[in-house]
Amino acid sequence: MTEKVFYQDSYQQTLNTTITAVQADRIEFAATIFYPLGGGQPGDQGTVSCNGSSLNIVDTRKGETADAISHQLESETHELQIGDEVTLKLDWERRYKHMRMHTCMHLLGSLIPVPVTGGSVGAEKSRLDFDIGDNQLDKEDLTIRLNELVQSETTLALESITDEELDQNPSLVRTMSVQPPRGAGTIRMIRIGDIDYQPCGGTHLSNTSEIGPVRVSKIENKGKRNRRVHLVFDD
Ligand SMILES: [Zn+2]
Structure with a gap:
């Protein structure tokens, strides 16, 4: 099991931890600040440092065992071992853009x-x-209303509800393709003032204003009923 520090503090950029598993170019740590690929958000990148040498982590995935997170090194050639004390450092520029998006x-x-x-x-x-x-x-209308929400400077809050409460309010789940994980007893909920409230396991900002200017760049037809809305930063 890997302690998921990014769930408590998505802004933490470095972490001292210990190696708990090594399998060729894949490493697990006792705790991590690296978000694993999931819910449409890419796995984090960054570095792991040990005894003065630093290696690149090129991807992060959910591990093979429950609750484990696997960090993919750039190369299989390394001397990392179970028990080593290491420092993890996020590619923060990339991750922060993921949080804004x-x-x-x-x-x-x-x-x-x-x-x-x-x-x-x-x-x-x-x-x-x-x-x-x-x-x-409408692309222009969506862009205007989206930027109004960004500029509303609304604070994000982390909350939780029980599995049963979610079962009684199935409309809280907006994303049909990604169902929230059950079985832990509680479900992680993200509240953005009175704008949005839904289960989510992603990494979030603490205030909408940090998103900055955005633009709906394209709306594509994907079949009769489906529309794909594309979004870019507009700074
Ligand atoms: Zn989210």
Whole structure:
């Protein structure tokens, strides 16, 4: 099991921890600040340092055992061993862009109150797919309303509900393709004031203003009912 420090503090950029598993170029630590690929958000990159030498971590994935997180090294050639004390450092520039994009996806979803069928977050661009039905979407109108939400300087809060409470309120789950993990007893909920409230395991900003200016760059038809909304930073 890997302690997920990014769940308590998504802004922590370095961490001292210990190696708990080594398998060729994949390493597990007692704790990590690296977010693993999931929910449309890429796995984090960065470095692991031990005894003065530093190695690149090129990807982060969920591990083979429950609750483990696997960190992919650039090379299989290394001397890291179980028990080694190491320092992890995030590629913060990349991760912070993911946080800005991911948080903005919540805002975008709040403006289009239909089921979300898929999505992808990137450091430069992101997209969200909607089962739109007969609704119409307008690029310029969405861009204006999205930036208004960004500029509303709304604080994000981390909350939790029980599995049963979620079962009784299934409409809280916006993303049809990603169901929140059950079995732990509680579900992690993200509240953005009165804009959005849903289960989410991603990494978020603490305030919407940090997203900065954004623009809906394209709305694509993906079949009769589906629309793909593309988003970019506009700074
Ligand atoms: Zn989220």
